[in-house]
Amino acid sequence: MPKPTQLAQMISKSPTIAMNDKAKQLAAEGHSVIGLAGGEPDFDTPPHIVEAAINAMRAGETRYAAPSKGISPLLEAIAAKMERDNKVRVDPTSDIIVTPGGKLALFLALKAMLDPGDEVLIPAPYWVSYPSITQMVGGVPVTIETSSDDNYRLRLEHLREHITPRSKALIINSPCNPTGHMLSSEEIESVATLALEEDLYIISDEIYEKLNFDGRPAVSLASIPDIADRVIIINGMSKAYAMTGWRLGWLAGPTELIGVAGKFNSQTATSAATFTQLAAVAALNGPQDCVEMMRQSYQERRDFIVDAFNSIPNMSHPEIEGAFYAFPKVDETSKTSEEVANTILDEAVVVGVPGSAFGITKDAHIRFSFAEDMNKLSEAVDRIRAMAHMLA
Ligand code: PMP
Ligand code: GLU
Numbered sequence: 123m124p125k126p127t128q129l130a131q132m133i134s135k136s137p138t139i140a141m142n143d144k145a146k147q148l149a150a151e152g153h154s155v156i157g158l159a160g161g162e163p164d165f166d167t168p169p170h171i172v173e174a175a176i177n178a179m180r181a182g183e184t185r186y187a188a189p190s191k192g193i194s195p196l197l198e199a200i201a202a203k204m205e206r207d208n209k210v211r212v213d214p215t216s217d218i219i220v221t222p223g224g225k226l227a228l229f230l231a232l233k234a235m236l237d238p239g240d241e242v243l244i245p246a247p248y249w250v251s252y253p254s255i256t257q258m259v260g261g262v263p264v265t266i267e268t269s270s271d272d273n274y275r276l277r278l279e280h281l282r283e284h285i286t287p288r289s290k291a292l293i294i295n296s297p298c299n300p301t302g303h304m305l306s307s308e309e310i311e312s313v314a315t316l317a318l319e320e321d322l323y324i325i326s327d328e329i330y331e332k333l334n335f336d337g338r339p340a341v342s343l344a345s346i347p348d349i350a351d352r353v354i355i356i357n358g359m360s361k362a363y364a365m366t367g368w369r370l371g372w373l374a375g376p377t378e379l380i381g382v383a384g385k386f387n388s389q390t391a392t393s394a395a396t397f398t399q400l401a402a403v404a405a406l407n408g409p410q411d412c413v414e415m416m417r418q419s420y421q422e423r424r425d426f427i428v429d430a431f432n433s434i435p436n437m438s439h440p441e442i443e444g445a446f447y448a449f450p451k452v453d454e455t456s457k458t459s460e461e462v463a464n465t466i467l468d469e470a471v472v473v474g475v476p477g478s479a480f481g482i483t484k485d486a487h488i489r490f491s492f493a494e495d496m497n498k499l500s501e502a503v504d505r506i507r508a509m510a511h512m513l514a
Contacts, residue, residue, distance in 0.1 A: 236291070246482055262288070266281060
């Protein structure tokens with residue numbers, strides 16, 4: 123019998139999705155489970171965006187999109203948004219590819235830049251899919267572990283220690299999933315220095331850019347003039363507009379690399395759905411108060427969740443600057459993060475994702491999404507508080 127690829131041994135199902143599926147299954151079996159594993163807004167997509175999709179379908183916009191890299195009104199809306207929000211100028215006719223989801227945009231970006239064996243520097247905690255996608259396209263992920271004790275700061279010397287002749291790219295995610303960390307100007311300078319010194323591409327995953335707290339704007343790495351020509355932005359509709367199920371994202375950056383990614387997109391996805399793209403046009407060009415309303419709501423829940431975890435004996439949490447994840451640490455424990463996650467699942471019936479899934483080996487962290495109903499969050503914290511002594 124033929125066998126599936128050897129990669130099968132290296133790649134597991136996305137742990138965030140696996141834990142989210144598990145929570146849904148436990149609920150279906152009648153357990154009083156609180157699922158905080160999946161990262162997605164609890165809001166419905168704003169009605170004017172839904173209307174735009176329905177109108178587009180009724181108007182017969184149900185065929186393959188042309189051009190396959192994205193319909194012109196959407197490419198133009200993305201370019202206008204990038205100029206307005208990010209101070210980044212791109213040519214909509216050559217520098218953007220629209221994809222069915224930011225995750226595929228990341229896949230295409232890595233596929234377009236890596237030769238087999240090329241290394242990708244990935245600061246940890248990282249979003250779970252960065253190393254796996256790197257491996258799926260033949261690259262080698264190189265983890266650079268940072269720590270909550272140091273506020274997850276990226277230090278130039280630490281980055282330099284991981285450089286080899288095969289280093290090709292660095293992935294930055296600010297605000298970060300799972301920590302919410304946003305790069306400081308000093309860290310941006312370190313990233314720029316390293317990329318220029320070592321001739322690296324930078325993948326800047328900006329999918330949480332709109333979910334920033336306390337008035338501190340997220341800076342796009344493509345707005346830094348010295349490195350603009352080597353930055354590939356990954357973004358999409360999922361988080362800012364509560365459109366996770368619509369599957370719409372994009373990558374934008376240097377014309378040559380985007381051209382390669384466009385060829386690969388046409389050979390795999392073909393295109394994102396036409397009516398979804400028209401809905402995205404309505405979202406990007408329409409009123410933005412819905413985005414601000416959701417952001418404020420996440421900020422309120424952030425305030426609650428940070429205080430709550432800090433008030434549980436033996437757990438600690440630094441400030442969260444953006445995104446919608448809590449990533450508390452169990453301070454004094456002999457348990458691994460998997461054991462912590464399993465104990466919380468068994469004893470509190472609250473589902474999170476262990477810190478190891480995000481590349482953290484030194485401390486016992488667990489990730490909970492706080493894009494959930496306040497009553498559920500509060501109940502989850504109460505349940506964890508009641509069993510926290512079992513985490514030692
Ligand atoms: N980047 C990060 C950091 C994410 O958390 C996600 C969420 N899955 C994505 C990219 C991709 O999102 P999507 O495929 O829904 O656009
Ligand atoms: N980005 C979300 C998360 O981290 C959705 C699931 C996924 O794609 O990983 O939970």
